[in-house]
Amino acid sequence: MNATDATVTAPPPRRRPHPQLDQLKRRWFFFRRNTLxxxxxxxxxxxxAIAAYGASTKIDWYTMTPYCxxxxxxxxxxxxxxxxxxxxxxxxxxxxTYHYWMAGGPxxxxxxxxxxxxxxxxxxxxxxxxxxxxxxxYQTPITGSGVHTITxxxxxxxxLNMRTLSPGAMPLGDxxxxxxxxxxxxxxxxxxxxxxxxxxxxxxxxxxxxxxxxLFLGAVAGFFGGMVDDVLxxxxxxxxxxxxxxxxxxxISALSTADSAGLFGLGPxxxxxFLLIISxxxxxxxxxxxxxxxxxxxxxxxxFVEAARAxxxxxxxxxxxxxxxxxxxxxxIQFSLDVGSVPLLIGxxxxxxxxxxxxxxxxxxxxxxxxxxxAIGVSGLPTALITCGNGVCxxxxxxxxxxxxxxxxxxxxxxxxxDGLRDALDPRLLR
Amino acid sequence: MQMxxxxxxxxxxxxxxxxxxxxxxFACISALPVVDRMDSAFGPPPTRYPPGYQPxxxxxxxxxxxxxxxxxxxxxxxxxxxxxDMPVWAQWGTYMVRxxxxxxxxxxxxxxxxxxxxxxxxxTVITALGELLPYTLELAAVALLIVLAVSIPLxxxxxxxxxxxxxxxxxVVSFSGYALPAFLLGGFVSTGVVILLxxxxxxxxxxxxxxxxxxxxxxxNYSWPTANICYTGTxxxxxxxxxxxxxxxxxxxxxxxxxxxxxxxxxLGLDTLIRMVLPALVxxxxxxxxxxxxxxNSMLEVMNLDYxxxxxxxxxxxxxxxxxxxxxxxxxxxxxxxGLTFAGFIGGFPIIETVFNLxxxxxxxxxxxxxxxxxxxxxxxxILFTFIVVFANLIVDICYAYLDPRVRLG
Numbered sequence: 001m002n003a004t005d006a007t008v009t010a011p012p013p014r015r016r017p018h019p020q021l022d023q024l025k026r027r028w029f030f031f032r033r034n035t036l037x038x039x040x041x042x043x044x045x046x047x048x049a050i051a052a053y054g055a056s057t058k059i060d061w062y063t064m065t066p067y068c069x070x071x072x073x074x075x076x077x078x079x080x081x082x083x084x085x086x087x088x089x090x091x092x093x094x095x096x097t098y099h100y101w102m103a104g105g106p107x108x109x110x111x112x113x114x115x116x117x118x119x120x121x122x123x124x125x126x127x128x129x130x131x132x133x134x135x136x137x138y139q140t141p142i143t144g145s146g147v148h149t150i151t152x153x154x155x156x157x158x159x160l161n162m163r164t165l166s167p168g169a170m171p172l173g174d175x176x177x178x179x180x181x182x183x184x185x186x187x188x189x190x191x192x193x194x195x196x197x198x199x200x201x202x203x204x205x206x207x208x209x210x211x212x213x214x215l216f217l218g219a220v221a222g223f224f225g226g227m228v229d230d231v232l233x234x235x236x237x238x239x240x241x242x243x244x245x246x247x248x249x250x251x252i253s254a255l256s257t258a259d260s261a262g263l264f265g266l267g268p269x270x271x272x273x274f275l276l277i278i279s280x281x282x283x284x285x286x287x288x289x290x291x292x293x294x295x296x297x298x299x300x301x302x303x304f305v306e307a308a309r310a311x312x313x314x315x316x317x318x319x320x321x322x323x324x325x326x327x328x329x330x331x332x333i334q335f336s337l338d339v340g341s342v343p344l345l346i347g348x349x350x351x352x353x354x355x356x357x358x359x360x361x362x363x364x365x366x367x368x369x370x371x372x373x374x375a376i377g378v379s380g381l382p383t384a385l386i387t388c389g390n391g392v393c394x395x396x397x398x399x400x401x402x403x404x405x406x407x408x409x410x411x412x413x414x415x416x417x418x419d420g421l422r423d424a425l426d427p428r429l430l431r
Numbered sequence: 432m433q434m435x436x437x438x439x440x441x442x443x444x445x446x447x448x449x450x451x452x453x454x455x456x457f458a459c460i461s462a463l464p465v466v467d468r469m470d471s472a473f474g475p476p477p478t479r480y481p482p483g484y485q486p487x488x489x490x491x492x493x494x495x496x497x498x499x500x501x502x503x504x505x506x507x508x509x510x511x512x513x514x515x516d517m518p519v520w521a522q523w524g525t526y527m528v529r530x531x532x533x534x535x536x537x538x539x540x541x542x543x544x545x546x547x548x549x550x551x552x553x554x555t556v557i558t559a560l561g562e563l564l565p566y567t568l569e570l571a572a573v574a575l576l577i578v579l580a581v582s583i584p585l586x587x588x589x590x591x592x593x594x595x596x597x598x599x600x601x602x603v604v605s606f607s608g609y610a611l612p613a614f615l616l617g618g619f620v621s622t623g624v625v626i627l628l629x630x631x632x633x634x635x636x637x638x639x640x641x642x643x644x645x646x647x648x649x650x651x652n653y654s655w656p657t658a659n660i661c662y663t664g665t666x667x668x669x670x671x672x673x674x675x676x677x678x679x680x681x682x683x684x685x686x687x688x689x690x691x692x693x694x695x696x697x698x699l700g701l702d703t704l705i706r707m708v709l710p711a712l713v714x715x716x717x718x719x720x721x722x723x724x725x726x727x728n729s730m731l732e733v734m735n736l737d738y739x740x741x742x743x744x745x746x747x748x749x750x751x752x753x754x755x756x757x758x759x760x761x762x763x764x765x766x767x768x769x770g771l772t773f774a775g776f777i778g779g780f781p782i783i784e785t786v787f788n789l790x791x792x793x794x795x796x797x798x799x800x801x802x803x804x805x806x807x808x809x810x811x812x813x814i815l816f817t818f819i820v821v822f823a824n825l826i827v828d829i830c831y832a833y834l835d836p837r838v839r840l841g
Contacts, residue, residue, distance in 0.1 A: 234444075234447045234448060234451065237824075238448050240774065242452055242455065242456070243816045245782070245800070246812075247459075250459040254460075287771075340610050341609065344612040347612045347615070351614045351785070352781065353801060374612060374615050375615075378615055378617075400619060404615050411609065412607065
């Protein structure tokens with residue numbers, strides 16, 4: 001036993017421990033094991049990329065007309081929405097309103113290249129055409145309009161049968177029933193693309209605002225207790241009992257009629273988008289404060305709060321630095337649930353006919369928010385049913401399916417991601 | 432604490448909530464321009480004035496454009512009739528007293544709601560709401576039954592099989608109901624029904640409930656109530672009660688299904704029930720996810736408790752452990768969230784009833800908030816919704832206190 005024995009094998013060089021990084025790696029390891037959560041993260045990143053791309057295209061927010069994309073130009077074809085008439089006559093007629101600027105003047109049946117199920121026509125620029133922007137000749141005066149009727153033998157009509165409508169027949173079509181009028185006209189895919197940043201922004205902004213108000217008030221109620229608690233919790237009960245739709249409508253219309261100097265000198269509050277976020281935020285906080293209060297009641301009895309108090313921390317510091325950070329976990333779940341349901345509620349408002357109230361007037365009641373787009377599609381369903389006869393009609397399924405898919409992908413990916421994060425960040429569930 | 436004492440305390444706590452809701456509704460409505468309110472109640476200015484009425488042209492209460500230029504010289508009179516010339520606190524007091532004594536006023540004559548449905552004009556708000564409430568309650572009851580019948584067994588199942596495929600599938604499928612808007616799903620479903628029926632039955636069909644070879648209204652437009660179910664070209668709802676017709680001449684209970692069975696009109700009762708199934712499924716589909724998640728979480732917590740381990744160690748079979756030991760205890764906690772679930776889907780009724788073309792309080796509320804607003808209906812239906820939610824919560828709390836004595840003792 002001498003000194004040389006100690007140097008037989010040198011221990012491998014240990015890397016310096018990096019507690020935060022190691023912790024992060026461990027969390028990421030546990031997160032990665034949850035396949036659904038990883039899928040959710042991927043879908044959400046994809047949606048964010050789409051939103052970024054949509055925001056970078058210079059498509060006008062309100063009219064959804066692209067600034068002259070070169071791939072819609074003369075020589076390509078466009079679709080004419082119209083209506084089918086002629087039940088039982090042996091002939092099917094397709095009536096649509098056209099405008100002279102649309103195709104350079106009155107045109108013949110030979111300009112129509114196909115009707116399956118909506119007619120397509122060859123575009124010929126008007127003589128004084130300046131700019132072709134997404135189906136509209138800009139800066140070209142409308143010289144007139146009329147109704148054009150195409151007549152088909154009844155044998156061709158079965159392609160219009162809703163039950164045999166082939167999936168490829170109408171991939172993504174126009175939302176509107178007429179071109180060139182003041183009705184909203186845009187493609188579903190353009191609207192979905194351009195509306196993605198608005199939809200994600202609304203969802204995160206509204207729920208974020210509601211959650212932060214709720215977090216603060218709930219923490220105050222739970223921490224101070226007594227009179228404050230009673231008053232705040234009764235307020236929560238009150239707000240939870242008012243029907244949400246009614247409350248939002250009345251708050252928006254009340255605030256929008258307020259003086260344009262604004263409430264509390266905050267500047268103009270009657271901008272519709274601002275009002276939308278504000279009023280939803282007012283409606284959305286109570287549930288959060290109830291959840292947070294329950295958690296704070298548990299947290300404030302913990303040893304570390306006692307230790308902080310013993311070391312001389314003030315009430316405010318304990319609340320902000322110790323109580324609130326340790327009571328935030330149950331909020332994530334509710335947050336992830338609510339984020340997905342904001343577009344649904346906005347769509348509900350649009351469906352009930354409040355598009356012109358809650359969205360900027362330039363959008364003409366058809367703001368490209370995902371929920372609102374699907375609501376526009378649903379609102380058109382009764383018309384679609386009325387215009388069909390003998391079981392043959394055109395069901396605009398693409399107006400429902402694609403916005404629905406977007407909403408669904410967003411809501412479920414946020415939820416899966418939140419579930420995965422909850423599991424990965426919860427120290428008790430790591431075993 | 433005794434049970435009765437707990438109930439009394441809980442009921443006393445209701446009053447601030449109800450008064451608060453009334454005050455907030457009043458404040459919101461008061462923030463709206465009074466001119467709209469008068470237009471909605473009394474309509475455009477008359478061409479001829481009542482005898483002896485001297486129009487004054489200063490709208491003293493409403494600084495509309497400039498003093499002396501009043502668009503409707505009757506506004507002074509109207510304001511007096513509606514009590515809008517009182518100070519705000521007096522208006523508030525009047526409103527509170529009238530609401531609590533069930534004087535809820537009349538449906539406005541010139542509102543969008545009255546314009547759409549003539550028969551509501553001149554009715555008291557209480558009549559309108561009272562006739563329509565049973566429809567909503569029936570639908571809510573069916574939907575709640577579906578939610579409970581699906582989410583509790585499924586929640587237990589996915590808690591027992593945590594993170595196995597059955598758990599993942601049930602969570603994703605139930606969450607899809609949460610992620611899809613009710614109006615979208617409802618629109619799809621109702622349109623699909625109409626299309627399917629159209630294709631299969633055609634327009635003229637003799638059925639027990641449409642004996643003269645007319646098309647049932649259901650085929651043309653998915654709807655409720657069953658009055659005018661035989662579509663003869665023009666549809667008009669003539670008055671209250673809406674569904675009376677087809678041999679049913681009185682409404683002993685007001686609930687359409689019950690009344691049909693009371694009258695031994697089983698086809699009508701069946702028809703009413705069938706109409707309820709799809710809307711109830713759509714409502715339930717949206718609410719199942721929240722409850723299922725809650726059931727699953729509380730079940731997971733209970734399954735880790737000591738007494739469950741003891742039961743297992745004792746040799747009790749897994750089936751009995753899940754259904755008796757864990758299941759019942761997790762159910763206690765589940766009851767607490769039922770009130771919120773119920774409030775959630777009652778809040779969704781305006782949309783559901785509109786998209787399915789049903790009659791009910793929600794539909795009435797959706798009509799009342801169309802411009803020009805119907806102020807009487809808004810006040811009335813808000814209070815009604817609040818009562819429903821508040822009493823649902825009360826019942827839930829009492830049930831919970833009964834099941835779990837720690838609540839009323841602690």
